[in-house]
Amino acid sequence: MNKITFIGAGNMASSLIGGLLAQGTPAAHICASEPSAERRAQIAQQFNIQTFADNQQACAGADIIILAVKPQIMRQVCESLAQQLTAQQLIISIAAGITTASLAQWLQHQSIVRCMPNTPALVQQGISGLFAAEAVSTAQKQAAEHILNSVGASVWLSEEQQIDAVTAVSGSGPAYFFLLVEAMVEAGVKLGLNEHTAKQLAQQTALGAARMLCESPLSAAELRQQVTSPQGTTEAAIRRFQAAGFESIVSLALAAAAQRSAELAQQFTD
Ligand SMILES: NC(=O)C1=CN([C@@H]2O[C@H](COP(=O)(O)OP(=O)(O)OC[C@H]3O[C@@H](n4cnc5c(N)ncnc54)[C@H](O)[C@@H]3O)[C@@H](O)[C@H]2O)C=CC1
Numbered sequence: 387m388n389k390i391t392f393i394g395a396g397n398m399a400s401s402l403i404g405g406l407l408a409q410g411t412p413a414a415h416i417c418a419s420e421p422s423a424e425r426r427a428q429i430a431q432q433f434n435i436q437t438f439a440d441n442q443q444a445c446a447g448a449d450i451i452i453l454a455v456k457p458q459i460m461r462q463v464c465e466s467l468a469q470q471l472t473a474q475q476l477i478i479s480i481a482a483g484i485t486t487a488s489l490a491q492w493l494q495h496q497s498i499v500r501c502m503p504n505t506p507a508l509v510q511q512g513i514s515g516l517f518a519a520e521a522v523s524t525a526q527k528q529a530a531e532h533i534l535n536s537v538g539a540s541v542w543l544s545e546e547q548q549i550d551a552v553t554a555v556s557g558s559g560p561a562y563f564f565l566l567v568e569a570m571v572e573a574g575v576k577l578g579l580n581e582h583t584a585k586q587l588a589q590q591t592a593l594g595a596a597r598m599l600c601e602s603p604l605s606a607a608e609l610r611q612q613v614t615s616p617q618g619t620t621e622a623a624i625r626r627f628q629a630a631g632f633e634s635i636v637s638l639a640l641a642a643a644a645q646r647s648a649e650l651a652q653q654f655t656d
């Protein structure tokens with residue numbers, strides 16, 4: 387069974403570690419490197435895995451190294467690991483915007499999978515887009531897929547550029563739904579509900595709608611039509627959304643996220 391090292395033990399790393407353990411990966415096969423002593427103690431206590439303050443030490447003997455640090459420090463982290471990597475090790479980067487070409491250059495290494503997960507991984511309901519560099523073997527692809535599938539589902543991408551779109555749709559996506567719920571709660575309070583009740587109504591509605599989307603054979607548009615009685619309340623609300631350019635706002639917002647993902651690649655490349 388593969389030995390997996392996480393470099394950076396923040397939000398996304400802990401979601402993935404939790405998922406792997408829940409799917410039966412033994413704690414002894416997972417370790418994490420993290421500069422914050424407080425965070426190391428938290429992770430060790432929560433998951434009972436070995437932690438390191440030193441990235442190089444953590445990577446010795448690993449089959450798979452998952453880079454889970456912020457894009458801004460990725461170069462420095464990669465360059466400090468370059469000397470010690472062996473050709474068989476698989477690198478998986480979850481950083482937004484950092485290309486496999488940059489990673490390969492900084493790491494002096496070719497077996498790289500780039501992926502874009504999302505925070506619902508924390509509750510094993512994540513979705514990730516994955517892209518493999520040419521040197522990645524079929525077995526390594528399967529291993530990467532297994533890791534990401536332990537916290538939800540995954541899709542393989544044929545072109546690396548598509549990761550910008552994945553970031554815009556699902557990487558950043560949970561925040562859009564949270565924003566909608568925030569706005570619905572605020573609107574519910576304005577309409578006379580107390581905040582607790584408004585939250586309960588909005589949250590359970592989000593959960594119910596998400597489950598219907600996943601479980602029903604009907605499309606999103608068909609499910610929406612089922613709620614929308616002619617000349618009824620939903621129609622009144624949706625007319626207002628659309629008069630304010632709802633679809634075009636969503637399209638512009640996702641384009642901004644995709645553009646930012648591409649910009650990050652430029653910003654952190656020579
Ligand atoms: N938060 C999200 O929704 C998503 C984040 N990502 C990507 O995941 C990566 C990590 O994001 P988060 O987990 O949200 O960030 P985070 O800030 O929670 O975690 C990063 C961790 O790296 C540690 N760190 C800092 N310097 C380090 C070093 N030199 N060596 C090792 N560890 C170091 C930090 O102390 C921190 O615990 C980012 O590159 C981000 O683009 C990808 C998909 C979704």
Ligand SMILES: O=C(O)[C@@H]1CCC=N1
Nearest residue numbers: 482504553557558559
């Ligand atoms: O906002 C970000 O840059 C990261 C990547 C996708 C979600 N969070």
